[in-house]
Amino acid sequence: MRYLQNPDIVVREEPGEVWLFFDPDTNQRRYSNAVGASVWELCDGTRDLAQIVVEVCAAFEGAPSDQVGADVRELLQNMEADHFIVRAD
Amino acid sequence: MAGSSLTPTPHSIDISLTGRCNLKCTYCFYANEMTALTDLPTDKWLACFEELGRLNTMEVTLSGGEAFTRRDLFELIDGVIANRMRYSLLSNGTLITDQVLARFDEGKRRQRLNSIQISIDGSRAEIHDASRPKSFSRAVRGLRLLKEAGFPVTVRVTITKHNLHDLENIAALLLEDIGLPSFSTNDAIPMGSGCQNEAEVALDSHEQYEAMQIVGRLLERYPGRLNAQAGPQAKIQMYAEMEHARRTGEKTTRWGMGRLTACGCTFSKLAILHDGTIVPCNMLTERLGNITTDSVHEIWHTHPVLTAMRQRRFIPMQDVLGCADCEWAPYCNGSCPALPYTLYGDFNRANPHDCYRRFLQEVGHGVSA
Numbered sequence: 001m002r003y004l005q006n007p008d009i010v011v012r013e014e015p016g017e018v019w020l021f022f023d024p025d026t027n028q029r030r031y032s033n034a035v036g037a038s039v040w041e042l043c044d045g046t047r048d049l050a051q052i053v054v055e056v057c058a059a060f061e062g063a064p065s066d067q068v069g070a071d072v073r074e075l076l077q078n079m080e081a082d083h084f085i086v087r088a089d
Numbered sequence: 090m091a092g093s094s095l096t097p098t099p100h101s102i103d104i105s106l107t108g109r110c111n112l113k114c115t116y117c118f119y120a121n122e123m124t125a126l127t128d129l130p131t132d133k134w135l136a137c138f139e140e141l142g143r144l145n146t147m148e149v150t151l152s153g154g155e156a157f158t159r160r161d162l163f164e165l166i167d168g169v170i171a172n173r174m175r176y177s178l179l180s181n182g183t184l185i186t187d188q189v190l191a192r193f194d195e196g197k198r199r200q201r202l203n204s205i206q207i208s209i210d211g212s213r214a215e216i217h218d219a220s221r222p223k224s225f226s227r228a229v230r231g232l233r234l235l236k237e238a239g240f241p242v243t244v245r246v247t248i249t250k251h252n253l254h255d256l257e258n259i260a261a262l263l264l265e266d267i268g269l270p271s272f273s274t275n276d277a278i279p280m281g282s283g284c285q286n287e288a289e290v291a292l293d294s295h296e297q298y299e300a301m302q303i304v305g306r307l308l309e310r311y312p313g314r315l316n317a318q319a320g321p322q323a324k325i326q327m328y329a330e331m332e333h334a335r336r337t338g339e340k341t342t343r344w345g346m347g348r349l350t351a352c353g354c355t356f357s358k359l360a361i362l363h364d365g366t367i368v369p370c371n372m373l374t375e376r377l378g379n380i381t382t383d384s385v386h387e388i389w390h391t392h393p394v395l396t397a398m399r400q401r402r403f404i405p406m407q408d409v410l411g412c413a414d415c416e417w418a419p420y421c422n423g424s425c426p427a428l429p430y431t432l433y434g435d436f437n438r439a440n441p442h443d444c445y446r447r448f449l450q451e452v453g454h455g456v457s458a
Binding site: 009010011012013014015022024025027 | 094173
């Protein structure tokens with residue numbers, strides 16, 4: 001299953017290394033950290049969960065892959081529930 | 090360094106789309122700009138919205154003049170929507186009809202609308218029209234149409250000498266008759282037309298105090314249903330917190346007491362006048378550039394006036410001209426810089442309209458009395 005960004009979502013880097021996800025259709029705002037922003041960037045319709053985990057692990061050196069896998073899975077579930085991403089398949 | 094709370098790009102922009110207005114209100118702060126500047130054409134605004142979209146700006150507030158006098162208003166709204174933004178509208182309400190409301194049903198115009206604010210200044214025509222000529226019935230008709238159609242409509246009541254003693258009737262009209270969940274208040278300030286007509290419209294300190302008492306009674310009757318960012322209702326809270334801090338030594342966390350910390354808008358907002366002039370705020374019209382020739386991003390990060398305005402919060406009130414000997418300086422924040430900028434050409438001054446020392450001298454007692 002590959003993931004794709006909802007093109008209407010605005011992602012802003014805010015003061016304090018916080019990323020703000022804003023859905024203009026619903027006015028929903030969610031804050032995330034750098035990992036969340038990286039996962040978002042990787043949702044370009046070409047990658048599935050496993051590929052995203054590999055790339056996040058590479059980007060955040062030293063992070064245990066099991067933990068990253070669980071975290072990324074949860075992030076993707078939350079982003080999908082918020083309609084920030086959709087399934088590309 | 091302006092400070093760590095500066096957002097990389099503006100969260101929101103206040104945009105005056107037009108200098109045209111079908112009314113001539115006695116306290117209009119924008120009156121001078123309306124007569125001096127020319128409206129930008131459609132394509133320039135659409136290009137502006139594209140730039141704001143690239144900057145990830147999230148929302149715009151569209152006003153005028155009267156925004157509904159622009160024939161291309163809905164084309165402009167669609168430009169806002171196409172660039173991933175939400176929007177609010179400020180209006181006098183007189184041009185709202187069923188036909189106009191039907192146009193919001195197209196596309197995402199209604200979905201992306203945060204609010205539409207209508208100005209109501211009286212419970213009946215003779216009071217409302219004293220500051221907003223010949224407009225009461227049309228404004229209330231527009232307001233009722235919006236409410237009945239389920240729009241996110243809000244109302245702003247500007248308190249003046251004309252309507253001070255009508256506030257309780259206005260609250261009954263808005264909250265009971267029309268059934269709004271709430272409304273907001275401010276007061277007329279001596280800027281634009283409000284400067285020319287100050288003696289006729291602006292509240293003196295005694296009237297400010299009376300307005301505070303009336304609003305206080307209304308809040309007992311309608312808990313949580315009146316709100317304010319400025320004017321008597323906001324001031325009574327600010328003054329009470331100053332008194333509390335002076336009495337107990339406990340300073341509020343709502344604002345930085347003892348320094349020029351008001352206001353914080355320049356950390357997350359900008360404004361654009363109807364000829365494209367970029368300004369810190371539509372009430373503080375120091376020219377920063379123009380959207381037809383300058384980059385909003387570059388102005389946001391490099392313009393010396395914005396930098397200076399963001400540095401105000403480091404200026405102790407005791408260092409502010411006219412405030413050095415004020416016993417309230419350790420508890421004051423100088424309030425909105427737009428009025429001192431208008432009066433003295435200097436935003437690093439305290440706002441005399443909101444000065445608690447002046448209030449005490451003129452009224453003879455504090456807000457806790």
